[in-house]
Each structure stands twice: as C-alpha cells, then as structure tokens.
Amino acid sequence: MSRQQEKLIVAMPKGRIFEEAADLLRRAGVNLPPEFEDSRKLIIPVPEAGMDFILAKPTDVPTYVEYGVADIGVVGKDVLLEEDRDVYELLDLNISKCKMAVAGLPDWKDDGNQPRVATKFPRIASKFFREKGQQVEVIKLNGSIELAPIIGLADRIVDIVSTGQTLKENGLVVHEEILPISTRLIANRVSYRMKSEAIDYVYQKFASVVEKKED
Amino acid sequence: MSKPLGFEKPLGMRDILPGALQKQRWLQHRLLESMGQWGYCEIMTPTLEYYDTVGGASATLEERLFKLLDSQGKTLVLRPDMTAPIARVASSLLKEEPFPLRLMYSSNVFRAQAKEAGRNAEYFQTGVELIGSNTVDGDAEVIALAVSVLKAAGLKEFKIAIGHVGFLEGLLEETVDEAEQREELKGYLHNRNFVGFRKYVDSLGLDNEKELRLKELLTLRGGEELIQRAEAITINGKARKAVTNLRQLWDALEAYQLTDSVLFDLNLLSNLNYYTGILFEGYAAGQGFPICTGGRYDGLMAQFGRPAPATGFAVQMDRLMEAAPFVAKEMPRTLVLYRSEQRTIALEKARLLRQEVGVVVTQRKDEWDPRTSESYDRVLDLTKEAQ
Structure with missing residues (x-):
C-alpha cells in the first residue's frame, strides 16, 4: 500500500547494464512497459511500478544517488570505486560481470624506471599500485585505452576486461587481475530510511532473481 | 598557480547574502530558543585551536582539518566541530561546575573538502552537548530535543535513525575472533558497503549460524519489533547489554511521545571509533544528506582530563536551510x-x-x-x- 505512495526515483546507466537490469526487474515481476528499453527520453515514468527511471551516463549514477535526486541506482562496481561516493551498496546484481585488470604488451618487463599507466580509472589504478608499493605515473584517458601501449604513451593500462577480445585484437595481454566487477544496487543515505519500504521491496525483487552465488 | 581573480574566494568558502542570512538567522534563533527552553546555555569558543588538543580529539578525519602555524611554530586548526572545543572548556574553565552540564552553540566550523569545489568548507552547526549523563534518560533527552528543534524549524516530514555502537561491537566480538577482521567488517559498515560486508563474511569460513547472525545485522532496521530480532541474534555480554539499553531508550522515547519520529537502524555506524553507545542521524524528506547527527561519546572528555560520559547532536544549518520553510514575519x-x-x-x-x-x-x-x-x-x- 504505502509502496505506491512512496514513488522511487531510480538512476540507471544507459547501455548494456540498463538492458540487463531491466531484464532482471521483469523476471522479478516488476511491470515495465515493452517499449521501455527503446525510449529516448531521459526520464521514463513507470507509474504501474511506482518508479521513475532516470537514464544517466554510468559514471554519473553514484552522483545522482549521493545527492538524493535519485533514491536508488544501478551501477557497475568499477564506477562505484572510481567515483567513491557516499551511498549504500545494497546488493550485487551479478550482471555485466567482468574484471578490472592490468594489461600491456606481452613482452613488457619492469625496468625500474617509473612506468606509465593509462586508464579511465585513475583512482582505482593509483590505489592498486600504491598498495603494491609501486610508484607509477597514472595517465587519465577517456577511451580507446588499448591504444596507449601500442603507440607508446604508456607501458601498461588498467581497464575493464570482459572477454579479452579487444585486448587480443590489439596484441595486448592481461598481466594482473585487480578485482572482479559486477553491477550493484545502490541507495541514497536518506532515502534508505525515508523510503525504506519501497527500497526494501525493490531489493527483495532483485534479490529473488539474482544468481545466488556471490563471488 | 595563477593569481586569483578579484571576486574569487578560497575553495569551499561562501558569502551569505541578505536573503539567505535572514533565513539562517531566523532558523538559528528558532533552534536556540527551543534548546534554551530545555535549559541549555549558549557557549562560544575560539575559531582557532591547537592541533594537538582539539584537532587530535575531534572526530574529523586528519586530512579534512584546516591547519596553519602560529608565530611560535605550533600547529593550529580551524575548529572542525564544536564538540571537542566544548569538551575542552567543560574540563578546564567549567571544571568546578557540577554535572550534568547542558551547553548549546551555533557556530561556523571548517572542514577541507576533497570533492566538488562548490561544497562548503565552512558551514554552520547548531547543537547541544549534554555532559555528565550516563543514563538512557540523557540519550532520550538529546534525541527528543533533536526532534523538537527540527519541528521548531518547521520541518514536517523527518525521521531519526538510531543505532548502537555497543551492539555492533558486541555482535562482532561474539561471532568473529580476530580483532583485525572485526575492524574490516566495521569498515564495510562505515562505508555502507553491504555487498562487501556479506562477501567478507563469506570469506571468513565461519560456521553457518554465525554467518546468518552477521548478515541478519544488515536487515535490522525498524521500530520496536526490531529489539526482539536484535536480541535473538546475540548471546550475551556487550550486545545484550546494548539491546537492553535500546529497550530502555524506546521506553523513554515513548514517555516523550515521539516514537513515530524514530526508527532503529542497527547497522548505522558513523565516525569510526568516536561514538561509544547510542548514535543517531536525522533525515528530512527530499534532502539527500542527513540533516543532523549525534550520539554518545563517552571517551572524549577523558582526553581533556575530566573523564565523563557525554552525548549531543549537531544540526547542519545549510541542509536545514534547504529543507525548512521560511515563515518569518515580514515587517512593513x-x-x-x-x-x-x-x-x-x-x-x-x-x-x-x-x-x-x-x-x-x-x-x-x-x-x-x-x-x-x-x-x-x-x-x-x-x-x-x-x-
């Protein structure tokens, strides 16, 4: 009952995660309209589910949720770690699974000079190397990270690896895995209490269809 | 570094223009008036304090302190909160005053901000400290006063979530033997990372029953009925004592007739290693960040040489400004x-x-x-x- 009164604002990343998350919600019995994924609108109201969906750039999802303009959000662990926002990380949805890894040319050897690392994830990369006691120069790039070692901008890269196909096609190999990545359900600190029933409901729905194994 | 333009201010510093200041003053007045009616006396402390005294005792993280040197080379801090300075005063100038001491303040505090240039580094807090009360009546008084001042500010829809550090620590001690692993688990709770908490619990190889009890902790959020669930997952000692404490608190809050405004949230953990018992956060509808925070900090006074139990809370004025309606009487x-x-x-x-x-x-x-x-x-x- 009260769930209907408490409308939830849900921040979703555009792209692959969005489709997989929508699929999860459908399997959990949440009523989403058939044209949901094809919409080009930035805000999609779904009154039958008591939710408004905001379509955002993935890296912005934690920001929307931290500031409370979205109550909950669906976002990759890679983005969560990189953005470092103050939000509740409620559930591992076990979708869009991949790995954060260090990659480079197969014959690369540490020659003791301060090596350069190119990445879209400077915070994750800096933390990883700092904790290993290695001093590296982290170069932030915004895309086509695989280019960096090939054209000599950096020695290695830190990036998302799912099938490894892109690396392979560019002649790169994984040197080290940093951590496994999957999609998470996150919630705003205040909404988590003020809209607890609605959030618990969505949590239960997701939890009922998420693959049990959390790795 | 380029020279600042004429209109620029240091990062996070803010001018408050007449309209906004009028509202802020009005709210400060409403809050202080309410607190004053409960017998709290207003106090002011200096903007600058020694890093070695107030800076070290404060709950604020080291990297968020503004530090500077005085002419003798001593490190100073811009006060990051009012609780530590008040503890200093209560242990020195007010040393002879009998407990419990009831003090209130409305002051600016300073915290360096890493993210978003627009985030305030100087902001206003209005709050109280109740020093020298060890009973649940003290905890209830402070929570009831928090509810009362939020109402006085004109807020309609708000909630206070109450947690208990003793419960958390007790439950962890009962289930996990290694102190390091317990710290790790507390870290996950502090970062609100429930996924990480569950995965870490899984990795510890605990027996099934302990695993379940720990994971149950993440769902302990609700009203009076929650006290029994909390009791069910604890065995003895610290955690049970905390449950008793919470039950007494509930009774006291019932006496204040405000159980509608509060809920328990036993995985709530703010300010790692600072709060020692009941702690709480206040939320207003439509506000993304907590509007007030408080709790019991029985360890702080000892750092200034007058050991005493204490509790209190602070309202973040900039957040209250956004949430509260302004109903000041306009003069012709x-x-x-x-x-x-x-x-x-x-x-x-x-x-x-x-x-x-x-x-x-x-x-x-x-x-x-x-x-x-x-x-x-x-x-x-x-x-x-x-x-």
Missing part, C-alpha cells in the same frame, strides 16, 4: 524620500514611523534609484508634498 517597509533642505522633517517623520511597527528607510531623492521602490510597501515622497 516604508521609504521616505526627501530633498536635502527637508532633512529635519524627513528624519522626524521617520522617527515617528519607526515607533509604529516596521522598517523606515530615509533616502535623499537625488541619490535614489527608482528600481528599489518595489521592495517597499509604501513610498513617502516628501519632495512632491513640498511642491
């Missing part, structure tokens, strides 16, 4: 325009008008910008009368 405004030779008449007129209720502005007409007349209820143009 009159503008008196005059030519220089009419000065005596104009000032006399203004003096008489001010004796009635209202604002009277006297303005030489040759310096007057007609655009300002919109902000007045009445314009009295003496230059026209004279003609």
